[in-house]
Amino acid sequence: MGGFIPTGKEPAPIAMARDRQIRAMLAVCTAILATTALYFAGSVFAPITFAVFILAIVWPLQKVLQQWMPKGIALFITLALTAIVVVVFASIVVWALSAIAVWMQNNLQRFQTLYVQMTDWFEEHGIFVAGVIAERFNAVWLLRMFQQVAIRLNQLAGFGVLVFIFLMLELMEMDQIRRRIASLDQANGPALIEAAAEIAAKFRRYMLVRTQLSVLTGLLVWAFALLTGIEPAAGWGMLAFALNYIPFIGPFVATILPALFAMAQLDTWQAVVLVVVGLTLIQFLIGNYLEPVVAGAALAISPLAVVFAVFFWGFLWGITGAFIGVPIMISVISLCARYPSTRWFATLLSGTGTETASGK
Structure with a gap:
């Protein structure tokens, strides 16, 4: 009788393939457990x-x-x-x-009139969703939404206190931490x-670029709102400045909200379309053309990776995660x-070559 007689040893290619499968499964399980821990x-x-x-950012100071x-x-x-900068930024958002x-x-009457006009238009075109919309959306609901946002911002004050305490402890022990790391073996320390x-330098570069572009975005949105008559123009400019620190989501919100208010303030739909196109153009040019030039290749990240990072960490930790x-x-890529x-993973996320991804 012929056949395969097990010897207790697997051929090398089979053993390597099985080892890779086990490592991949362990990596997936570790990622799931880590994500769960970060969430809860x-x-x-x-x-x-x-x-x-x-x-x-502040350690060099x-x-x-x-x-x-x-x-x-x-x-x-x-x-x-640091506290002064944070308070000024928070004051801009609140104002x-x-x-x-x-x-x-x-x-409020303008929004109520706009609401009535929209529901009448839906009914005239056979779209019978006005009743459902009426139960969930009206001008008062929109005002309450702004109030809820203000409440959430006030809740961030407690988060800011914790951050301040951790930052103080980290700054106090920074020298000791560096000495401990340096005392490790020659390969790791x-x-x-x-x-x-390297990561800290990229963080500072990122915040410098983001601040410059946020200031430019705020000024352009303020000037555009002032030119087209969207009130309050200063409020929209400052809100665009603050929201631009959150990639993708921030510019989207800074475009949609003024467009909604433009519908209640402007008389013709052509003017509303002009506002939407103008705001979108501002965000598009700054985010897709100016930002890559200012940021440089060292901070180049795939747009898909940016969207994933914003939504993933926003899901885990809310607005602070976003x-x-x-x-x-950036730290993961570095x-x-x-x-x-x-290195292949960094190349995919950065959308650049290996040397650029490593910052060399």
């Missing part, structure tokens, strides 16, 4: 991650100050300046939303310090580009 423990991981992101004054004073100045909400509250420095999603993606086994 977001109240802890989100402020820590956000604090690390801010740490990468404290490092320079420590050369001229005691560490405690340098820490106080760094935290004070913009308040200006828009106040204008809307004073002009210097490599980790170099990778952290804000920090792209920086997290880390993957440093190792030959994962």
